[in-house]
Amino acid sequence: MSAPRSYAQDLPRQAADLLDRVRTGSPRVHCLMNTVVQKLVADGLSAIGAVPSMTSSVEEVQAFVRKADALVVNLGTLDAQRREAVGLALDTAAEVEKPWVLDPAHCDYSPLRAAFAQELLARGPAILRANAAEHLLLEVPSDIVGVRTGEEDRIDLSARTAMIGNGHPFMAKVTGTGCLSGAVIAAFVAIGDDRFIAAASAMLVMGVAAEIAARTMRGPASFGIELLDVLYRLSAQDIAQVARCR
Amino acid sequence: MSAPRSYAQDLPRQAADLLDRVRTGSPRVHCLMNTVVQKLVADGLSAIGAVPSMTSSVEEVQAFVRKADALVVNLGTLDAQRREAVGLALDTAAEVEKPWVLDPAHCDYSPLRAAFAQELLARGPAILRANAAEHLLLEVPSDIVGVRTGEEDRIDLSARTAMIGNGHPFMAKVTGTGCLSGAVIAAFVAIGDDRFIAAASAMLVMGVAAEIAARTMRGPASFGIELLDVLYRLSAQDIAQVARCR
Amino acid sequence: MSAPRSYAQDLPRQAADLLDRVRTGSPRVHCLMNTVVQKLVADGLSAIGAVPSMTSSVEEVQAFVRKADALVVNLGTLDAQRREAVGLALDTAAEVEKPWVLDPAHCDYSPLRAAFAQELLARGPAILRANAAEHLLLEVPSDIVGVRTGEEDRIDLSARTAMIGNGHPFMAKVTGTGCLSGAVIAAFVAIGDDRFIAAASAMLVMGVAAEIAARTMRGPASFGIELLDVLYRLSAQDIAQVARCR
Numbered sequence: 001m002s003a004p005r006s007y008a009q010d011l012p013r014q015a016a017d018l019l020d021r022v023r024t025g026s027p028r029v030h031c032l033m034n035t036v037v038q039k040l041v042a043d044g045l046s047a048i049g050a051v052p053s054m055t056s057s058v059e060e061v062q063a064f065v066r067k068a069d070a071l072v073v074n075l076g077t078l079d080a081q082r083r084e085a086v087g088l089a090l091d092t093a094a095e096v097e098k099p100w101v102l103d104p105a106h107c108d109y110s111p112l113r114a115a116f117a118q119e120l121l122a123r124g125p126a127i128l129r130a131n132a133a134e135h136l137l138l139e140v141p142s143d144i145v146g147v148r149t150g151e152e153d154r155i156d157l158s159a160r161t162a163m164i165g166n167g168h169p170f171m172a173k174v175t176g177t178g179c180l181s182g183a184v185i186a187a188f189v190a191i192g193d194d195r196f197i198a199a200a201s202a203m204l205v206m207g208v209a210a211e212i213a214a215r216t217m218r219g220p221a222s223f224g225i226e227l228l229d230v231l232y233r234l235s236a237q238d239i240a241q242v243a244r245c246r
Numbered sequence: 247m248s249a250p251r252s253y254a255q256d257l258p259r260q261a262a263d264l265l266d267r268v269r270t271g272s273p274r275v276h277c278l279m280n281t282v283v284q285k286l287v288a289d290g291l292s293a294i295g296a297v298p299s300m301t302s303s304v305e306e307v308q309a310f311v312r313k314a315d316a317l318v319v320n321l322g323t324l325d326a327q328r329r330e331a332v333g334l335a336l337d338t339a340a341e342v343e344k345p346w347v348l349d350p351a352h353c354d355y356s357p358l359r360a361a362f363a364q365e366l367l368a369r370g371p372a373i374l375r376a377n378a379a380e381h382l383l384l385e386v387p388s389d390i391v392g393v394r395t396g397e398e399d400r401i402d403l404s405a406r407t408a409m410i411g412n413g414h415p416f417m418a419k420v421t422g423t424g425c426l427s428g429a430v431i432a433a434f435v436a437i438g439d440d441r442f443i444a445a446a447s448a449m450l451v452m453g454v455a456a457e458i459a460a461r462t463m464r465g466p467a468s469f470g471i472e473l474l475d476v477l478y479r480l481s482a483q484d485i486a487q488v489a490r491c492r
Numbered sequence: 493m494s495a496p497r498s499y500a501q502d503l504p505r506q507a508a509d510l511l512d513r514v515r516t517g518s519p520r521v522h523c524l525m526n527t528v529v530q531k532l533v534a535d536g537l538s539a540i541g542a543v544p545s546m547t548s549s550v551e552e553v554q555a556f557v558r559k560a561d562a563l564v565v566n567l568g569t570l571d572a573q574r575r576e577a578v579g580l581a582l583d584t585a586a587e588v589e590k591p592w593v594l595d596p597a598h599c600d601y602s603p604l605r606a607a608f609a610q611e612l613l614a615r616g617p618a619i620l621r622a623n624a625a626e627h628l629l630l631e632v633p634s635d636i637v638g639v640r641t642g643e644e645d646r647i648d649l650s651a652r653t654a655m656i657g658n659g660h661p662f663m664a665k666v667t668g669t670g671c672l673s674g675a676v677i678a679a680f681v682a683i684g685d686d687r688f689i690a691a692a693s694a695m696l697v698m699g700v701a702a703e704i705a706a707r708t709m710r711g712p713a714s715f716g717i718e719l720l721d722v723l724y725r726l727s728a729q730d731i732a733q734v735a736r737c738r
Contacts, residue, residue: 036530036546038282042421047466052421054282057325063356079549110555173724175534175544219721220539229465232419284528288667293712298667300528303571309602475711478665 008162008200012243015201016236018188023049027190030068031183032056032086034076037176040224044180047231048205050187056085065092070190071100072182073120075113083116090123099126099189103182108133126195129182145199147185149178153203157196164200165244166207173220177227181206200245208242209234254408254446258489261447262482264434269295273436276314277429278302278332280322283422286470290426293477294451296433302331311338316436317346318428319366321359329362336369345372345435349428354379372441375428391445393431395424399449403442410446411490412453419466423473427452446491454488455480500654500692504735507693508728510680515541519682522560523675524548524578526568529668532716536672539723540697542679548577557584562682563592564674565612567605575608582615591618591681595674600625618687621674637691639677641670645695649688656692657736658699665712669719673698692737700734701726 028051031041038054045052053064058081065071071093073086093100102125104117114137121128121138128140129147140146146156153164171177185202192198212234213226274297279287284300291298299310304327311317317339319332339346348371350363360383367374367384374386375393386392392402399410417423431448438444458480459472520543523533530546537544545556550573557563563585565578585592594617596609606629613620613630620632621639632638638648645656663669677694684690704726705718 034546035281035527036534039285039421039531042282043419043467043470046419046421054280055323057323059325060323060356077547077549077552079551110552173535173538175531175538217721218718219724221535221717221720221724224535225467225471225717226464228467229463232465232467281527285531285667288528289665289713289716292665292667300526301569303569305571306569306602471713471717472710474713475709478711478713 007160007196008245011162011197011200011204011245012240013236014197015204015243016239018192018198018201019048019205019234019239021191022187025191026051027069027187028053028067029183029186029190030054030064030071030089032061032071032073032076032082032089033179034074037076037179040174040176041180041183044228044231045183045187047228048184048187052183056082058085058088061085061089062092065089065098066096068098070186071098072103072186073100073125074103074179074182075105075107075117078113078116086120090120094123099186099195101125101127101129101182101186101189103129103179104134104138105179106134108137114138126189127185127199129185145195147199147203149181153207155196155200155203160196162196162200163246164203164207165246166204166211166242168210168214168223170214170217170220170223171210174224174227177224204239204243204245205231205234208239211242212238253406253442254491257408257443257446257450257491258486259482260443261450261489262485264438264444264447265294265451265480267437268433271437272297273315273433274299274313275429275432275436276300276310276317276335278307278317278319278322278328278335279425280320283322283425286420286422287426287429290474290477291429291433293474294430294433298429302328304331304334307331307335308338311335311344312342314344316432317344318349318432319346319371320349320425320428321351321353321363324359324362332366336366340369345432345441347371347373347375347428347432347435349375349425350380350384351425352380354383360384372435373431373445375431391441393445393449395427399453401442401446401449406442408442408446409492410449410453411492412450412457412488414456414460414469416460416463416466416469417456420470420473423456423470450485450489450491451477451480454485457488458484499652499688500737503654503689503692503696503737504732505728506689507696507735508731510684510690510693511540511697511726513683514679517683518543519561519679520545520559521675521678521682522546522556522563522581524553524563524565524568524574524581525671526566529568529671532666532668533672533675536720536723537675537679539720540676540679544675548574550577550580553577553581554584557581557590558588560590562678563590564595564678565592565617566595566671566674567597567599567609570605570608578612582612586615591678591687593617593619593621593674593678593681595621595671596626596630597671598626600629606630618681619677619691621677637687639691639695641673645699647688647692647695652688654688654692655738656695656699657738658696658703658734660702660706660715662706662709662712662715663702666716666719669702669716696731696735696737697723697726700731703734704730
């Protein structure tokens with residue numbers, strides 16, 4: 001068996017264990033997200049047993065980060081107030097040593113966004129979750145877990161690699177499922193000891209849930225509902241049966 | 247029969263009557279809510295037959311309150327602009343004598359929020375809807391209906407008390423159902439003559455609908471959909487059969 | 493056959509053709525909408541095969557409009573920042589000659605809103621989508637397609653008229669379906685050669701989808717889910733069978 005494969009062979013069991021620990025441990029995840037996706041991300045985090053919070057008010061964000069177990073920062077809409085809120089949130093995350101996930105959404109869109117994403121990356125997220133085009137633009141230090149989304153998702157940390165083949169095209173038709181993946185990673189990282197395993201497990205859980213949701217959906221909107229319902233009731237057996245990782 | 251019980255024995259019938267009056271009277275409810283929950287609250291109000299409006303723009307909020315039959319103020323995200331909008335909305339509500347509901351969400355979170363909640367309470371809401379931790383921090387004048395949410399919901403106005411045992415744990419998994427309860431109270435208060443009965447009726451309707459929704463849901467997201475569908479078609483018989491109040 | 497009828501007799505086939513071209517062409521539609529409806533509109537556009545974007549940040553809106561194939565401007569919440577973003581977006585739309593749809597929501601609400609709507613109308617939208625009360629307040633140049641929503645929707649461009657009888661009362665119970673109609677018109681206009689046919693086709697598709705969705709829904713919330721699912725899978729045969737236009 002090849003070296004990369006060895007990191008993924010236990011992943012279904014590890015993912016099931018971590019999901020169980022999220023359900024019993026109820027980690028708090030603070031989310032800096034755009035307004036479009038906040039409700040889906042909050043309900044998705046609740047579905048896996050985590051506790052979401054969402055404020056990006058500069059007056060309150062630090063108090064919420066202080067109470068959180070992990071943080072996810074999604075570039076979302078970039079304006080001056082939001083950039084300030086992100087900076088304040090990361091100051092607190094560093095102070096209280098909370099892990100955070102960076103989702104540099106659309107940083108391939110303009111040099112301004114790419115520069116801001118690189119600046120955030122320099123502040124040391126535990127995980128970078130981005131698609132191939134976004135990854136290309138960013139220089140990622142070797143101590144950050146890279147989650148590269150695509151046909152197959154790839155998770156890297158120095159010499160360790162896991163590839164996850166699960167997922168469904170309808171995730172692209174429901175605004176916010178990618179943002180939710182970033183938040184689920186944050187929940188798993190909050191509860192897990194190994195952030196490489198945590199990130200890979202979160203991506204596996206999302207991908208498996210998407211495939212199961214697709215079995216009963218009647219279109220993209222019911223897929224979005226089913227996805228959260230499946231996340232809520234997903235079992236270790238579901239993960240073991242549906243997982244395609246290497 | 248004990249004294250507290252006497253206030254609740256007619257509640258299922260009263261709640262059904264008031265729900266019917268909301269459906270035929272279509273009260274307008276203006277909502278000052280955070281962006282995460284606005285869509286659920288708007289659709290939930292529409293489901294019971296009320297007409298929602300949502301702006302918290304300082305330039306327009308007073309015009310909307312003027313046209314509304316009741317108002318619900320949810321602390322939600324607190325920033326300077328929002329506090330200003332709340333103040334303007336309450337100025338108009340006082341001027342045109344519209345009843346309003348205060349939901350001091352997370353006022354147990356920081357002294358700043360608690361102080362702002364107490365300040366709003368001094369402006370005379372018809373109803374205070376809060377959980378036990380939030381209630382503990384606030385001094386409530388005896389002419390305000392207190393709705394204390396929990397395992398069992400308790401509604402108080404001076405010597406009158408009603409206890410409602412209906413509800414479902416999944417309400418905590420769908421962001422905004424609590425905020426919706428506050429908005430439904432506002433719709434019932436807008437149409438009812440007795441705000442104690444109106445508040446208790448609204449809580450009973452929400453709790454009964456949640457239990458019926460839970461019968462057919464497949465997880466938290468379909469529960470959220472079912473909840474609104476059930477609110478739309480809830481009958482007097484449903485309420486009579488499912489109600490657990492004393 | 494009377495003159496107005498002649499413009500609608502081919503509409504079911506034309507609508508099916510345009511829907512097919514949206515699905516294969518994936519036009520980008522930038523939406524200036526209030527926060528309440530953004531998620532529904534984004535998911536509805538994705539359901540028909542278009543690609544939504546939503547930012548109303550003054551710093552980024554022009555870059556997004558430049559990449560879009562059409563634009564929809566919904567008055568939504570009116571504040572100073574939003575008015576500025578709308579102005580910037582329309583500057584870019586004019587510069588790069590992208591068609592846009594104006595939805596002057598609630599412009600019958602205050603003289604301020606009516607004045608702003610009239611000002612936007614003077615900047616030359618391809619389409620004006622409004623209800624009868626809103627239309628009454630506005631002076632529409634003859635080169636703008638007028639979509640007047642109501643019991644029956646009426647589409648006008650100079651001497652051409654089409655009337656569409658499809659739809660469902662539950663559209664009024666799901667916040668944002670009207671806004672979604674405006675966005676669907678923008679997607680059809682982006683891809684169509686004749687904006688009168690494009691606008692009428694979009695309204696027909698929405699109305700037919702609503703009627704089909706109503707067959708299986710259990711209340712207003714499941715209607716909202718079904719509506720998007722039906723939009724995703726709507727066939728030429730569905731449109732031909734259900735269409736009521738003249």
